Amino acid sequence: MRYVGLLLFFTLLFSCDADNESPIENYFVKFYGEDGNHEGVDFLVNSDGSFILLGNQKVVGDPLGQQIFLVKVDASGMVINQASFGLAGDDFAKDIEFTPDGNIIIAAETQKGPDDKDVYLLLVSQDLNTLLASKQVGLKRTDGREADEEVNSITLIQGGYIVSGSTTAVKVLNRPDDTKDALHLRFTSALDLVDTGQWTYTNGTDDSEDVLIKMFQINATTYYGFGYTNRPVDINNSRDFKYWVFRTGITGVASGDEDLLGLLGSALDDEKLSDVIMSPPQSGEGFVLSGVKTSSTGESQPFIVKLAKDPFAIGEDNVLAQKSLPVARLGNVENIIDVDEDLVKQTRMIAKSQGGYYLINNYKIGSDEDFNISLLKLSNTFVEDTPVFFGGLGNDFNGSVNELADGKIIIMGTMTLGGITGQTKMVLMKLNPEGKLLY
Amino acid sequence: MNRRLFLILFLIVFLSGSAIAQEKNCEQVLIEADDEFNAGRFYGIPSMLQPCLDGGFTNEQKVRAYLILAQAYLILDDPIGADDSYLKLLRADPEYVANPARDPIDVYYLSKKFTATPVFTPHFRAGLNASRPWMIQRITTSGTPLDKKEILKVGFQFGLGFDWNLNSSWSIGTEGNFSYKSFSRETKGYSKNDIQQMKETHTGFDIPLYVKYSDDSGKIRPFGYAGFAIGFLTSANVSLQFDNNTDNPEVGIQQASGASESIRFKRNILNYSLVLGGGAKYKIGRDFVYADLRYMAGLSNFTKSDKNYYTENGAFDPSITSYQFVSDFFRLDNLSLSFGYIHPIYNPRKKTKARFNTFFNKKVKTEKDKS
Numbered sequence: 001m002r003y004v005g006l007l008l009f010f011t012l013l014f015s016c017d018a019d020n021e022s023p024i025e026n027y028f029v030k031f032y033g034e035d036g037n038h039e040g041v042d043f044l045v046n047s048d049g050s051f052i053l054l055g056n057q058k059v060v061g062d063p064l065g066q067q068i069f070l071v072k073v074d075a076s077g078m079v080i081n082q083a084s085f086g087l088a089g090d091d092f093a094k095d096i097e098f099t100p101d102g103n104i105i106i107a108a109e110t111q112k113g114p115d116d117k118d119v120y121l122l123l124v125s126q127d128l129n130t131l132l133a134s135k136q137v138g139l140k141r142t143d144g145r146e147a148d149e150e151v152n153s154i155t156l157i158q159g160g161y162i163v164s165g166s167t168t169a170v171k172v173l174n175r176p177d178d179t180k181d182a183l184h185l186r187f188t189s190a191l192d193l194v195d196t197g198q199w200t201y202t203n204g205t206d207d208s209e210d211v212l213i214k215m216f217q218i219n220a221t222t223y224y225g226f227g228y229t230n231r232p233v234d235i236n237n238s239r240d241f242k243y244w245v246f247r248t249g250i251t252g253v254a255s256g257d258e259d260l261l262g263l264l265g266s267a268l269d270d271e272k273l274s275d276v277i278m279s280p281p282q283s284g285e286g287f288v289l290s291g292v293k294t295s296s297t298g299e300s301q302p303f304i305v306k307l308a309k310d311p312f313a314i315g316e317d318n319v320l321a322q323k324s325l326p327v328a329r330l331g332n333v334e335n336i337i338d339v340d341e342d343l344v345k346q347t348r349m350i351a352k353s354q355g356g357y358y359l360i361n362n363y364k365i366g367s368d369e370d371f372n373i374s375l376l377k378l379s380n381t382f383v384e385d386t387p388v389f390f391g392g393l394g395n396d397f398n399g400s401v402n403e404l405a406d407g408k409i410i411i412m413g414t415m416t417l418g419g420i421t422g423q424t425k426m427v428l429m430k431l432n433p434e435g436k437l438l439y
Numbered sequence: 440m441n442r443r444l445f446l447i448l449f450l451i452v453f454l455s456g457s458a459i460a461q462e463k464n465c466e467q468v469l470i471e472a473d474d475e476f477n478a479g480r481f482y483g484i485p486s487m488l489q490p491c492l493d494g495g496f497t498n499e500q501k502v503r504a505y506l507i508l509a510q511a512y513l514i515l516d517d518p519i520g521a522d523d524s525y526l527k528l529l530r531a532d533p534e535y536v537a538n539p540a541r542d543p544i545d546v547y548y549l550s551k552k553f554t555a556t557p558v559f560t561p562h563f564r565a566g567l568n569a570s571r572p573w574m575i576q577r578i579t580t581s582g583t584p585l586d587k588k589e590i591l592k593v594g595f596q597f598g599l600g601f602d603w604n605l606n607s608s609w610s611i612g613t614e615g616n617f618s619y620k621s622f623s624r625e626t627k628g629y630s631k632n633d634i635q636q637m638k639e640t641h642t643g644f645d646i647p648l649y650v651k652y653s654d655d656s657g658k659i660r661p662f663g664y665a666g667f668a669i670g671f672l673t674s675a676n677v678s679l680q681f682d683n684n685t686d687n688p689e690v691g692i693q694q695a696s697g698a699s700e701s702i703r704f705k706r707n708i709l710n711y712s713l714v715l716g717g718g719a720k721y722k723i724g725r726d727f728v729y730a731d732l733r734y735m736a737g738l739s740n741f742t743k744s745d746k747n748y749y750t751e752n753g754a755f756d757p758s759i760t761s762y763q764f765v766s767d768f769f770r771l772d773n774l775s776l777s778f779g780y781i782h783p784i785y786n787p788r789k790k791t792k793a794r795f796n797t798f799f800n801k802k803v804k805t806e807k808d809k810s
Contacts, residue, residue: 031582
């Protein structure tokens with residue numbers, strides 16, 4: 001009996017090496033996409049832990065050009081289903097949201113011709129098997145030519161959606177700096193365009209590049225729009241890009257933006273907004289704006305601003321905080337060839353369930369180095385933690401970030417595989433609350 | 440000159456002749472001692488044999504002489520002398536086994552009080568091995584199932600060991616082996632058509648501890664053993680290649696490969712195995728050569744979970760993007776064939792009741808009783 005005990009002891013001693021810290025469900029890096037280049041844009045988390053990933057797919061020789069690529073994966077990152085959608089000509093997925101009935105709505109652009117992209121909406125079933133509805137909307141310039149629409153986001157509102165972006169269908173012609181106006185198209189739940197006369201675009205001051213990043217419905221009659229503009233800010237007519245906030249009434253006509261101009265950024269740098277979130281109570285209520293600030297020398301770094309819950313309250317200090325983040329800098333990203341500037345200067349934020357924020361952006365130190373994805377933890381007052389970087393030898397770009405109920409962080413983006421010149425694939429990373437690929 | 444040569448030749452002839460003469464004399468002494476014994480004159484035998492025992496007997500003659508002495512002392516009721524003689528017999532020939540058909544029965548019973556079984560038996564071994572990883576958890580960067588094919592690679596090992604002999608059949612053995620192990624894998628299905636090739640090599644020391652049973656007689660003696668082993672990893676390297684294949688012939692294959700990289704920091708330095716093995720010893724003189732087939736079933740995970748996705752300095756590992764390489768959590772099984780040489784260190788002695796002996800003898804007895 002004693003020897004049996006000894007044998008058991010040794011067996012247990014040597015054999016109990018099963019790792020409880022299973023990486024399969026708890027942390028992973030997964031790549032998606034078959035032949036060709038794939039780009040990760042945004043994702044949704046289902047209540048069962050599965051994810052719906054939105055991106056783009058470009059396969060050499062595909063007669064349809066770039067297509068919208070959707071993948072549904074389980075909680076461990078394994079593919080449940082995948083599908084591609086799109087029209088003839090390149091399509092560019094931009095944003096994805098759940099519809100109230102549990103399906104998904106995708107905001108995208110579709111290329112009709114040179115300098116002619118239209119807004120393209122797709123309503124897809126949760127299992128990705130069915131395209132329930134789609135809508136293509138293109139505006140015309142006042143001279144009758146097709147305008148170029150750029151989509152940045154889609155917002156669920158009561159009874160439908162608002163697509164935010166920009167259009168070259170500027171309201172007033174013959175103004176040299178009036179290159180884009182902010183686009184805010186409103187749709188019904190059935191994807192019908194609403195009251196196009198009012199809900200089309202906002203012109204800023206008519207002689208500037210105005211881009212809308214996202215709109216929020218504040219109540220039944222009030223909407224806030226967040227974007228950037230290079231409208232002149234002083235009597236010298238000096239102009240550079242700054243974050244821009246405006247509000248509209250139920251008709252979609254913008255008003256009440258002047259009191260914030262000149263505050264959201266430096267007159268010496270260009271600040272271009274990339275993302276806006278509503279900050280929840282645990283992080284301090286308000287709106288958090290993130291984007292990239294670029295100096296006149298081309299040096300770029302994330303720039304974040306926190307606005308009051310009512311940024312238009314008169315007589316209040318509505319800018320609660322603003323900060324440049326050198327720890328997550330992009331370095332000099334001007335004159336970079338073969339890389340889309342909008343992709344490079346993209347930031348995404350999410351409020352943490354325990355207070356504070358996560359910010360992801362692209363990161364690059366030297367001019368010869370490649371882009372990596374940076375994850376930065378911030379306090380409610382924007383005190384920075386040490387950033388964590390993800391990426392290989394080629395360029396890697398952030399897509400979106402979210403936090404799960406258990407505190408785990410999900411990052412989606414694009415990574416270059418197989419060396420510097422390899423193909424790009426959609427990447428999904430599940431990380432622990434410290435941003436590490438650990439339990 | 441001629442005189443000197445003659446002198447040397449004379450000395451050689453004289454000395455060898457003298458040795459032959461002495462051998463003949465001692466053989467004569469041995470015959471005479473045997474005659475004395477048969478004649479019942481026992482008392483003079485020790486003094487008769489002593490001069491030759493001091494320097495004239497060959498080993499075989501010594502055995503015969505001590506056998507006569509042991510018998511004589513037994514008859515003379517001198518157990519101390521008998522024990523001493525038999526012990527000296529075993530020193531002359533540690534493999535001598537008394538046989539009731541050949542030897543006097545009283546000598547046979549006397550022999551039961553002694554053993555010459557080596558306490559420790561050192562041996563040297565060297566050979567080849569093949570390793571195969573077994574998944575504890577499959578970890579990949581692919582969101583779709585992959586087709587993995589393990590490719591056996593040959594490694595080598597060499598080392599020293601010794602057996603602590605509990606009795607003539609049972610022993611506890613341990614070894615210190617240096618080993619070079621290698622395993623390779625081809626994985627298809629990344630991004631549908633892409634292929635990853637991986638080769639990992641380990642060097643390190645394996646220290647097995649096992650219980651061995653050996654046949655204790657015959658020219659060829661089979662043996663088998665089972666136990667545990669602790670492994671110390673001294674190096675771990677990986678070579679990777681990634682083929683980006685596409686359906687489109689215009690794009691073709693893009694290949695990424697690099698030099699072998701150290702991933703020791705990603706591996707647990709200590710690992711454990713179950714050891715099972717067996718083989719046969721072939722007797723040459725008093726020594727043996729042997730062949731040993733051993734299976735080491737890995738019990739522990741080689742992969743450090745906290746390092747799996749990172750470089751040594753904690754950065755995101757570029758192998759993840761260059762080759763889509765992330766290590767599985769795996770155990771490593773190893774099959775080896777070794778050839779070795781055993782030199783038993785005999786230790787003639789009077790038997791004592793050891794704990795292990797009791798246990799093993801009891802086991803043997805119980806099994807005999809059952810049969």
